[in-house]
Amino acid sequence: MMAMHRLRRNAIKLEGERSSALDLAHGRLVLISAFFGLVYLVFAIRAFDLAVIQAFEMPYESEAVDVVEVADRAETQEVSVVAKGRADIYDRNGELLATTLKTSSLYADTHLIFDPENTARQLVKIFPKLSYGKVLHKLQSGRRFEWIERNIHPDKIEQVMLIGEPGLDFKESYRRFYPQGESTVHMVGYGDIDANGLAGIERSFNNHLNEGRELHLTMDVRLQHILRREIKRSVDKFEAKAGAGVIMDVTNGEILAGVSLPDFDPHYPGGAEKDEIFNMLTLGVYELGSVFKIFSTAAFFENKNVPMSVTFDASEPIKVGRHTIRDYHAENRILTAPEVFMHSSNIGSALMGQAVGTEKLRAFYKDLGLLDTIDFEVREVAKPLVPQPWREINTLTASYGHGVSTTPLHLAGAVASIVNGGYAVKPKLVLDETGEKSSTDVRVVSAETAQRIRQLLRLVVTEGTGSKADVKGYRVGGKTGTAEKIVNGKYDNKKKISSFVGVFPMDAPQYVIYIMVDEPVGQKDTWGYATGGWVAAPAVARTVSSMASVLGIPPAAEGSAPDQFGESLRQFVSTREVSQ
Amino acid sequence: MSRLSRTDKSLLAQWWWTVDKGMMVAFFVLAVLGVLLVATASPPVAERIGLGSYHFLIRHVIILGPAVTLLVGLSFLSQKNIRRLATLVFVGSLVAMVLALVTGMEIKGAQRWIHVFGFSLQPSEFVKPAFAILAAWMMSMQKEKQGFPGNAVTAGLYVLTVTLLLMQPDLGMTVIVTSIWAAQIFLAGFPFRLLVVLVALGAVGMGAAYMGFDHVQSRIDRYLYPEKGDTFQVDLSVQSFQNGGVLGTGPGQGVIKMDLPDAHADFIFSVAAEEMGLMAVFVLLGLYGFILLRGYNRLMHSNDMFTVLAVGGLLTMFGLQALIHMGSSLHLLPTKGMTLPFISYGGSSLLSMGFSMGVVLALTRHKNRTGISKGGLSLTSAPQYKNAQAKAAS
Numbered sequence: 001m002m003a004m005h006r007l008r009r010n011a012i013k014l015e016g017e018r019s020s021a022l023d024l025a026h027g028r029l030v031l032i033s034a035f036f037g038l039v040y041l042v043f044a045i046r047a048f049d050l051a052v053i054q055a056f057e058m059p060y061e062s063e064a065v066d067v068v069e070v071a072d073r074a075e076t077q078e079v080s081v082v083a084k085g086r087a088d089i090y091d092r093n094g095e096l097l098a099t100t101l102k103t104s105s106l107y108a109d110t111h112l113i114f115d116p117e118n119t120a121r122q123l124v125k126i127f128p129k130l131s132y133g134k135v136l137h138k139l140q141s142g143r144r145f146e147w148i149e150r151n152i153h154p155d156k157i158e159q160v161m162l163i164g165e166p167g168l169d170f171k172e173s174y175r176r177f178y179p180q181g182e183s184t185v186h187m188v189g190y191g192d193i194d195a196n197g198l199a200g201i202e203r204s205f206n207n208h209l210n211e212g213r214e215l216h217l218t219m220d221v222r223l224q225h226i227l228r229r230e231i232k233r234s235v236d237k238f239e240a241k242a243g244a245g246v247i248m249d250v251t252n253g254e255i256l257a258g259v260s261l262p263d264f265d266p267h268y269p270g271g272a273e274k275d276e277i278f279n280m281l282t283l284g285v286y287e288l289g290s291v292f293k294i295f296s297t298a299a300f301f302e303n304k305n306v307p308m309s310v311t312f313d314a315s316e317p318i319k320v321g322r323h324t325i326r327d328y329h330a331e332n333r334i335l336t337a338p339e340v341f342m343h344s345s346n347i348g349s350a351l352m353g354q355a356v357g358t359e360k361l362r363a364f365y366k367d368l369g370l371l372d373t374i375d376f377e378v379r380e381v382a383k384p385l386v387p388q389p390w391r392e393i394n395t396l397t398a399s400y401g402h403g404v405s406t407t408p409l410h411l412a413g414a415v416a417s418i419v420n421g422g423y424a425v426k427p428k429l430v431l432d433e434t435g436e437k438s439s440t441d442v443r444v445v446s447a448e449t450a451q452r453i454r455q456l457l458r459l460v461v462t463e464g465t466g467s468k469a470d471v472k473g474y475r476v477g478g479k480t481g482t483a484e485k486i487v488n489g490k491y492d493n494k495k496k497i498s499s500f501v502g503v504f505p506m507d508a509p510q511y512v513i514y515i516m517v518d519e520p521v522g523q524k525d526t527w528g529y530a531t532g533g534w535v536a537a538p539a540v541a542r543t544v545s546s547m548a549s550v551l552g553i554p555p556a557a558e559g560s561a562p563d564q565f566g567e568s569l570r571q572f573v574s575t576r577e578v579s580q
Numbered sequence: 581m582s583r584l585s586r587t588d589k590s591l592l593a594q595w596w597w598t599v600d601k602g603m604m605v606a607f608f609v610l611a612v613l614g615v616l617l618v619a620t621a622s623p624p625v626a627e628r629i630g631l632g633s634y635h636f637l638i639r640h641v642i643i644l645g646p647a648v649t650l651l652v653g654l655s656f657l658s659q660k661n662i663r664r665l666a667t668l669v670f671v672g673s674l675v676a677m678v679l680a681l682v683t684g685m686e687i688k689g690a691q692r693w694i695h696v697f698g699f700s701l702q703p704s705e706f707v708k709p710a711f712a713i714l715a716a717w718m719m720s721m722q723k724e725k726q727g728f729p730g731n732a733v734t735a736g737l738y739v740l741t742v743t744l745l746l747m748q749p750d751l752g753m754t755v756i757v758t759s760i761w762a763a764q765i766f767l768a769g770f771p772f773r774l775l776v777v778l779v780a781l782g783a784v785g786m787g788a789a790y791m792g793f794d795h796v797q798s799r800i801d802r803y804l805y806p807e808k809g810d811t812f813q814v815d816l817s818v819q820s821f822q823n824g825g826v827l828g829t830g831p832g833q834g835v836i837k838m839d840l841p842d843a844h845a846d847f848i849f850s851v852a853a854e855e856m857g858l859m860a861v862f863v864l865l866g867l868y869g870f871i872l873l874r875g876y877n878r879l880m881h882s883n884d885m886f887t888v889l890a891v892g893g894l895l896t897m898f899g900l901q902a903l904i905h906m907g908s909s910l911h912l913l914p915t916k917g918m919t920l921p922f923i924s925y926g927g928s929s930l931l932s933m934g935f936s937m938g939v940v941l942a943l944t945r946h947k948n949r950t951g952i953s954k955g956g957l958s959l960t961s962a963p964q965y966k967n968a969q970a971k972a973a974s
Binding site: 019021022024025026028029030031032033036037039040042043044046047048050051052054055144 | 627723763766767768769818821822823824825826853857858861862865868869872873876877879880883885888889892896899903906907910912
């Protein structure tokens with residue numbers, strides 16, 4: 001009985017403890033419930049805040065389609081789905097060179113196509129290039145996203161809408177357009193599908209443009225078209241492989257036109273051939289030949305204090321080691337300096353180079369920028385090929401443009417640096433809008449040497465190999481260059497680079513125009529000649545005459561002082577061979 | 581069913597008159613809403629990763645069958661059987677977790693899954709409810725039998741579970757298990773002062789996780805400094821609420837879900853908000869709140885410590901998971917991948933919820949009354965328990 005009693009007491013005690021523990025638990029249950037209730041209430045308030053107070057009316061544009069598009073883009077050759085904000089490129093007069101436009105592309109959500117057969121039939125009517133079978137196959141693919149046609153005309157958008165299929169929808173994208181087409185492709189460049197510039201200004205100013213900042217180039221679209229037209233004419237006439245050229249302002253190095261032929265449509269770079277993509281003007285390095293005589297002659301007068309009447313014995317070829325230097329237009333006599341230049345005597349120029357000396361000639365070429373890669377806004381630039389080591393024979397050959405290979409752009413820049421009065425200029429393509437003076441004050445030749453070279457250049461056109469470059473009243477001066485190309489390590493006299501560098505007006509030079517034609521073939525009406533004087537000089541003349549009218553440059557009156565420029569050199573020229 | 585008589589002593593009739601039918605209906609409503617939301621939220625996700633449009637929906641519906649079966653079936657079980665089952669599940673899950681660590685492949689930087697019959701199961705989902713039941717059992721035992729080291733055993737189970745979870749690593753699950761345990765300790769009458777110390781320790785633990793796990797750090801950083809990191813998901817989630825407005829864009833008409841990477845699972849609440857608007861948000865909040873409050877209220881009338889602790893822990897798990905999911909979607913909490921109970925796609929999560937809530941339904945059933953009299957002398961309001969006790973005493 002006692003035991004029973006104790007047990008019962010224990011039981012009651014336990015009961016009491018449990019009861020108090022349960023009371024505590026119940027109390028704390030209230031706290032937990034309150035916690036959840038409170039937090040859920042906060043959530044409700046937050047949801048109300050977002051859905052009602054912060055609600056936006058702006059329709060949300062899904063990016064899901066873009067995910068599909070990325071995959072799709074990789075398959076297509078299509079080009080230039082460019083970032084929306086990519087800025088325009090203009091020429092110096094504000095003509096549009098590159099811009100970004102919105103285009104619409106048609107796609108189908110096949111889940112929402114109710115009548116595939118009819119829709120396909122209608123679509124083929126609107127887009128005759130599509131085939132019914134292919135379109136139907138796409139519409140029945142069961143995919144949520146199928147491209148039907150890219151970049152369609154606005155009129156067609158309306159026609160597609162009139163079909164009334166909810167599954168046909170448009171995706172807007174942004175494309176890069178080049179209004180001048182192939183004409184400016186080697187300067188302006190082109191881009192890939194992801195808005196990245198692949199060449200030209202589009203490449204070198206990629207980020208700049210993507211940041212929405214416009215660019216103005218020094219290019220003048222009118223001159224660009226003229227230059228391209230005239231080079232193309234020569235290339236076509238002489239059945240040449242290629243051609244290139246540049247018009248540069250000699251006072252500041254601004255490129256007014258830059259051409260490399262063949263070229264291609266920048267909207268479809270995928271279809272371009274290798275030689276079309278190649279930019280000869282900046283990437284091609286060639287032994288440019290006699291045009292280099294301008295530099296050796298300038299070096300000669302700059303270093304030797306001699307009068308124009310100085311003579312050189314060109315009666316016999318020079319032999320140095322196993323090399324023999326011959327004249328192409330051989331006079332086989334003693335020539336004055338102007339005669340050396342106008343007849344383009346290799347012997348005479350080699351003798352001038354020899355007189356200057358290896359070190360000084362090389363240093364002079366370097367000052368002119370001929371031995372280094374050009375620092376240019378178009379980044380596709382080639383490094384000149386310079387003899388290593390530079391021996392004396394290299395000095396002789398470099399004097400008439402052999403053994404040193406440069407780009408056509410190098411040449412134009414170096415000529416400009418001499419004829420502008422002797423100040424080094426660098427080629428530039430982007431217009432400096434700060435208005436800062438862009439030419440340097442670095443002198444490469446004295447004013448006196450510059451003046452002599454001007455006279456000599458004019459003499460080449462009035463009396464010598466460049467007579468076909470003359471344009472009445474515009475005082476064109478220049479120098480021909482005909483270089484044999486190296487084929488398999490040997491000079492091949494059938495394959496030439498024929499070029500002409502022209503400057504005008506010669507009494508106060510403003511423009512340098514360089515045109516080169518790759519592998520021209522002599523024609524009947526040129527008596528089989530394909531030299532610079534026959535191929536490139538006429539192209540320069542045509543360019544000058546068109547340029548003059550476009551730019552409104554008046555010709556000098558016949559017999560006026562500018563028109564007589566360079567006449568004084570005639571006294572050093574034997575009159576019997578004014579034939580060329 | 582209404583034909584069942586209150587005096588019918590069959591198992592079904594007893595169940596019918598004792599189970600919390602209101603709560604059960606709420607679970608069914610959630611499950612139906614879940615199918616609806618997975619149907620609208622999962623096709624874009626499936627298409628994006630190259631699966632068939634209805635890949636997730638089909639799997640969700642297939643899993644829903646067993647989950648509902650668990651929910652209803654387990655609600656028939658007695659306390660004793662629930663403890664047995666929980667023990668089995670707990671041991672099984674721990675073994676599976678070890679297996680996952682040893683053999684499982686890594687998905688998204690964690691080893692959480694094992695493959696059974698073509699389905700990948702996440703054993704840590706099942707360890708949570710099983711732990712809650714075992715811990716409740718041990719703690720209540722300590723209260724019943726003096727000298728039984730229930731609390732110590734619980735602590736041991738906790739350390740074991742959390743160690744395995746952290747090795748995966750699965751921090752979300754760790755937080756949930758810790759919260760379950762904390763709620764149970766709290767309910768069991770743990771002194772407030774010590775609780776404060778524990779909370780402090782928890783904070784230190786979170787700090788350590790922040791320092792120690794890169795993905796945790798980036799998530800918390802993203803929450804605290806949205807301008808710094810990639811807040812793509814959360815931004816879209818917030819936009820879903822804004823786009824949905826009060827009435828929503830209409831079922832299937834949402835557009836933000838097209839871009840939400842985890843629209844069918846961790847961000848399904850946002851899809852609901854976009855397509856069915858603030859209404860759906862309130863309905864869901866109401867449903868979860870209803871289940872929680874009804875469950876806790878039911879415990880207020882229970883005099884069984886085991887029931888209070890087990891159901892308290894399980895409901896806390898249920899409520900907390902919903903809370904974290906919704907809080908993440910609303911950008912009130914750092915983004916933590918957490919499924920919305922009974923709604924989100926996720927086989928293991930669905931089954932685990934069926935299991936947990938089945939147990940809750942079973943334990944919250946009204947006790948069989950042995951007579952009409954309530955036993956007038958009782959100190960407590962649980963006559964049935966007293967009878968049993970009296971039997972034991974005599």
